[in-house]
Amino acid sequence: MNTAPDRPLTRNIHRGAPHFDIAAYERADGYRAVRDTLGKTDPAAIVHMVTESGLTGCGGGGFPTGLKWQLMPSAAQRPGPRYFVVNADEMEPGTFKDRLLLEGDPHQMIEGIILSAYAVEANMSYIFIRGEYVTAIERLSTAIAEATAAGLLGENILGSGYNLSIQVHAGAGRYICGEETALLNSLEGHRAIPRAKPPFPQISGLWGCPTIVNNVETICNIPHIVRYGAAWYRSLGINGGVGTKIYGVSGRVNHPGAFELPMGTTLHDMIEHHAGGMKTGYELRAVLPGGASTAFLPGDQLDVSMTAQAMAAHGTRLGTGTAIVLDDHTCPVGFIANLQQFFARESCGWCAPCRDGLPWVERILKSIEAGTGMIDDLDTLAEMTGNLGPGRTFCALAPGAMASLQSGLRYFSAEFTRHIETRACAWT
Amino acid sequence: MSIVEAQPALDPTERAEIRNLIGHYPTARAAAIDALKLVQQRRRYIGDNLLAEIAHLLGLPAAELDGLATFYNLIYRKPVGQTVILLCDSITCWITGRDHLAQHIERRIGIKPGETSADGRFTLLPIVCLGHCDHAPAMMANDVLHGNVDPATLDAMFDATPLP
Ligand SMILES: NC(=O)C1=CN([C@@H]2O[C@H](COP(=O)(O)OP(=O)(O)OC[C@H]3O[C@@H](n4cnc5c(N)ncnc54)[C@H](O)[C@@H]3O)[C@@H](O)[C@H]2O)C=CC1
Ligand SMILES: Cc1cc2nc3c(=O)[nH]c(=O)nc-3n(C[C@H](O)[C@H](O)[C@H](O)COP(=O)(O)O)c2cc1C
Ligand code: SF4
Ligand code: FES
Numbered sequence: 001m002n003t004a005p006d007r008p009l010t011r012n013i014h015r016g017a018p019h020f021d022i023a024a025y026e027r028a029d030g031y032r033a034v035r036d037t038l039g040k041t042d043p044a045a046i047v048h049m050v051t052e053s054g055l056t057g058c059g060g061g062g063f064p065t066g067l068k069w070q071l072m073p074s075a076a077q078r079p080g081p082r083y084f085v086v087n088a089d090e091m092e093p094g095t096f097k098d099r100l101l102l103e104g105d106p107h108q109m110i111e112g113i114i115l116s117a118y119a120v121e122a123n124m125s126y127i128f129i130r131g132e133y134v135t136a137i138e139r140l141s142t143a144i145a146e147a148t149a150a151g152l153l154g155e156n157i158l159g160s161g162y163n164l165s166i167q168v169h170a171g172a173g174r175y176i177c178g179e180e181t182a183l184l185n186s187l188e189g190h191r192a193i194p195r196a197k198p199p200f201p202q203i204s205g206l207w208g209c210p211t212i213v214n215n216v217e218t219i220c221n222i223p224h225i226v227r228y229g230a231a232w233y234r235s236l237g238i239n240g241g242v243g244t245k246i247y248g249v250s251g252r253v254n255h256p257g258a259f260e261l262p263m264g265t266t267l268h269d270m271i272e273h274h275a276g277g278m279k280t281g282y283e284l285r286a287v288l289p290g291g292a293s294t295a296f297l298p299g300d301q302l303d304v305s306m307t308a309q310a311m312a313a314h315g316t317r318l319g320t321g322t323a324i325v326l327d328d329h330t331c332p333v334g335f336i337a338n339l340q341q342f343f344a345r346e347s348c349g350w351c352a353p354c355r356d357g358l359p360w361v362e363r364i365l366k367s368i369e370a371g372t373g374m375i376d377d378l379d380t381l382a383e384m385t386g387n388l389g390p391g392r393t394f395c396a397l398a399p400g401a402m403a404s405l406q407s408g409l410r411y412f413s414a415e416f417t418r419h420i421e422t423r424a425c426a427w428t
Numbered sequence: 429m430s431i432v433e434a435q436p437a438l439d440p441t442e443r444a445e446i447r448n449l450i451g452h453y454p455t456a457r458a459a460a461i462d463a464l465k466l467v468q469q470r471r472r473y474i475g476d477n478l479l480a481e482i483a484h485l486l487g488l489p490a491a492e493l494d495g496l497a498t499f500y501n502l503i504y505r506k507p508v509g510q511t512v513i514l515l516c517d518s519i520t521c522w523i524t525g526r527d528h529l530a531q532h533i534e535r536r537i538g539i540k541p542g543e544t545s546a547d548g549r550f551t552l553l554p555i556v557c558l559g560h561c562d563h564a565p566a567m568m569a570n571d572v573l574h575g576n577v578d579p580a581t582l583d584a585m586f587d588a589t590p591l592p
Contacts, residue, residue, distance in 0.1 A: 081454075093518035093557040131465070131502050132514070132558055134571050167452060172461050172500030175556060189457030189486075191499055207454060250520040250561035257562045292519060292557075324561070330523050338522045342556065 004232050008224035009217070009244060010260040013104035019139060022146040025107040031152060033227040034114050039160025046119035050222065052230035054242035058097075059087055059178075059215030060291070060319050062308045072202040072210050075121040083211040084117040085187070085201075086219060088129035088136070089171060089178035093292035093342055094324040097246040098216035100258045102129070102136035105220075106143035112219035113166055114152065115226055120212050123163050128183050131170045140168050175346035179395050180213040182348065193350040194395040217246055239264035239305035247306060249275045251325030252282045258322065264310075267323065268302035283328040286411060290319020292339050293400025295407035296326070315407065331427035332412040333419055336404055337365035343401035354398035357388050361405065368416060371423040378416055382409060434477040442467060446485050456486045460496050464503050473504040501555065509544045509551040511589055514568040515577075518557035521565040529565055532579045536586055549589055 005011040012020050012028055020028065037046065051066025075082065086109070090098040102109060109127075117125050129137055144166050147153045155163045174192055176182045181195035184206050205211020221243060225233045234242045241264025248258035254276030261270065267289060271277065278284050286296045289306065295316040297304065304314050311318045326335055344358035361384050367373045385406040388398040409416065419425055438446075445466055449459040463482050468474055474482070474497060483493040497503045504512075513533070517526055530541065533552055537545045544551040560566035563575025574581055 090559050091556050094520055094561050095557065096559040096561050099559040130559075132555070132568060132573075135573070169462070170465070172465060173502035173556070174500050186461070187458060189453075189455065189460040189496070191495060248562065250564060251523055256520075256564075288519075322561075324519055324523075327523075335519065335523070338517075338519050342518055346556065 004228040005224070006236060007244060007260045008228075008236075009101060009108070009220050009246060010104065012108065013100065019104055020107060022107060022143070022150060025105075029227075030107055030223075031111055031147075031150075033223040034111055034152060035158060037115060037226055038118060038158055038162050043119045043121055046115065046226060049230050050119070050225055053221075053225045053233040054230070055218065055221055055225065055233070056308065057215055058217035058221075058245070058321070060092070060293070060317075062318060065214065065218055068202060068214075069116075069120050069212060071200065072120055072212060078210055081124065081207070081209045082120065082122040083206045083209060084113065084120055084122040084125040085180075085183070085206065085211055085213045086113060086125065086127040086129075086216060087178060087180060087183060087213050088127055088133070088216050089183065090133075090216070091130055091175045091178055091346075092320055092322075093339070094250055094288065095248075095291045095320040095322045096250070097248055097258050097320065097322055099133060099136060100246065101216055101220050102133065103139060106136070106139040107147070108220050108223065109140065109216065110143050110147050110153070110166065112222045114147075114157070114164060115222045116212070116214065116219050117164050118162055119222075122212070123165070125164065125166045126187060126206075127166065127168045128177070128187060129168060129170055130177075131172055133170075137168060137170050144168070174348070175342075176348040176395075176397060179397065182395070183213065184211065191348075193348050196394075237263040239266070239307065240309065241265075241305065241307040245306065245321050247274075248322035249325060250322070252279045252327045252329075253277065253325055254279055264305045264307050266303055266305045267297070270306070271302065271323070271325070278325075278327065281329075284325055285328050285330075285332070286326045288324045288326070288404060289316055290321050290323065292324070292342060293317075293396075293403055294319040295403040296411055298411055316403070329427070331369065331425055332408060332415050333365065333369045334425065334427065336408045336412075337362065337369050339404050340365055340401060343397065347397060351394040353388055354393045357384055358398065358401060360384070361388075361401075368419050369425055371419060371425060373420045375417070375420050377420070378409065378413075381405065385409070433475075435471055435475045438467070438478065438481050442470070443485065446482065450486070457488055460486055460488070460493060461500070461503075464493075464497055468504060472510075473507050475505075475507075479505070501553075507544070510549050511570050511585070512551045512553060513585075514553050514555035514558070515541075516556070516558045516560070516564070516566045517554040518561075520557070520561035524564040526565040529567075529577060529579070529582065532582055536582065547591060549591065550586075
């Protein structure tokens with residue numbers, strides 16, 4: 001079992017087979033990286049290795065993980081509690097990659113946390129997981145109990161002198177809790193509204209202490225980088241990407257699902273070869289490449305490789321890497337109205353432009369969809385995409401909402417106008 | 429003024445469990461969500477008197493705990509039915525026909541989103557993407573996830589759930 005896997009994140013996940021308990025996980029070389037590292041490798045060396053690997057955050061922001069860890073003051077510089085927090089809030093519409101990792105291989109998650117927390121010298125870790133993920137919550141709790149019984153968690157782990165506790169904290173359902181600073185407020189028992197950044201959580205996070213917040217998928221990469229090295233990790237990517245990525249696609253394709261592929265795989269390749277192409281009778285019109293907060297990519301531009309850089313060059317973002325397909329039997333106006341309904345409902349209400357603007361956008365779109373819109377409404381919508389754009393609101397929720405609207409107004413302008421002129425939706 | 433009757437007070441076990449949850453965190457208020465969920469698990473919803481009791485244990489003003497409770501989608505401050513149906517209304521489920529499922533529910537048991545059936549068996553609530561988009565349309569019914577939901581799935585559930 002010592003050959004480096006080319007699909008490290010999902011190597012233990014087999015459809016239809018039960019997930020690994022600790023014995024099976026260890027038989028498959030699991031916790032090897034922990035056993036080889038704790039008390040033997042300097043935490044700073046792991047941070048260095050992660051930096052060299054080129055791993056970037058998989059929660060949607062794409063910030064370099066090693067750099068984020070480096071920006072945390074060391075335990076010597078800032079004595080006192082330090083926290084490592086797992087962002088398992090996954091509520092972005094169209095996103096289902098973290099669930100796969102949490103349910104499919106819970107011990108990989110735990111091993112990733114142990115190595116990451118060790119690297120940033122934290123002795124306490126919270127897994128902030130959305131309350132609806134009941135199966136994942138159960139499996140993680142069992143995995144933590146198994147790892148504790150095996151001496152892999154708790155005091156003086158494997159005689160290394162290092163202590164770590166992990167606590168699963170199930171949320172109560174609110175999209176904004178996925179924003180890292182709102183998450184920290186929620187965890188502290190405050191209303192989940194974002195905090196001003198800077199200071200970033202690395203400097204002042206949970207209860208004012210240095211804190212790292214990372215996405216589930218980001219952390220699941222760590223054991224493999226530690227075990228097989230930065231150069232190996234980089235070599236997994238193609239077309240300028242590094243490592244692998246859990247991509248996914250939903251909508252009217254033959255095999256919707258999540259797929260671990262080389263980072264840099266093209267959208268076309270994923271949809272045609274891994275998701276089996278469009279269902280008979282349906283054509284692909286456009287794609288939201290990385291969840292509800294990303295801009296449309298028109299159907300004739302699918303040859304783009306799914307890296308942050310290539311997506312940005314095409315006017316959109318990689319986001320969470322899980323794509324949603326808009327097909328030719330689905331009304332684009334209704335599609336965008338559904339997205340805006342989500343964002344309007346989930347706005348935390350902290351800043352006025354988002355709190356008041358999103359419901360307004362939703363009402364206008366619903367009226368256009370219902371055939372009661374006016375031509376001036378299109379100008380209002382365009383104006384709103386500016387007013388709620390990047391830098392105009394307290395957090396990235398509202399700009400994320402505007403991404404699909406702004407690109408949709410451009411790509412589907414004929415559809416918008418037709419709804420208004422004919423006073424009807426041709427799809428219903 | 430509340431038209432809802434008070435629920436029985438917290439029993440000693442519940443109080444002990446809440447104190448135990450408080451012990452998991454550096455501050456008592458951090459246990460607020462855990463405590464609300466613990467009580468809701470047994471009582472189905474958090475009425476005013478329970479809210480006040482939990483707030484007292486956490487050392488918070490009741491109004492502040494209410495501010496938290498009402499912020500979250502999964503804390504119910506009003507009575508709900510025996511089975512809470514959370515029907516995803518996010519994008520992929522919308523594409524794949526969740527509106528038709530909502531209509532089917534209304535035809536079969538006469539409730540719209542936010543309503544509870546007259547016999548108290550079902551409450552229908554919309555929910556954000558359940559992370560099950562590859563099996564859209566999706567729903568949860570009392571913590572059990574269902575994918576590729578069709579009218580037959582719903583009918584089977586309606587027929588299988590006994591009257592309270
Ligand atoms: N996974 C999901 O379910 C969802 C993901 N998202 C994604 O979240 C992204 C926005 O998240 P944000 O945290 O607001 O993005 P961001 O780009 O501000 O931050 C990303 C990460 O890098 C860190 N960071 C950024 N600049 C830094 C600096 N100068 N110094 C130190 N650390 C720094 C932040 O602390 C954070 O952890 C969007 O791109 C969106 O795609 C949005 C909604 C849901
Ligand atoms: C409204 C909003 C919701 C978010 N939801 C999530 C989420 O559910 N999961 C996640 O990992 N990141 C989410 N993020 C991004 C986090 O703020 C943060 O960037 C991320 O957890 C950092 O981890 P990473 O560097 O490993 O990607 C969200 C951001 C915003 C603005
Ligand atoms: S942009 Fe929206 S979600 Fe973000 S802080 Fe403002 S009101 Fe809250
Ligand atoms: S959109 Fe319904 S489960 Fe994701």
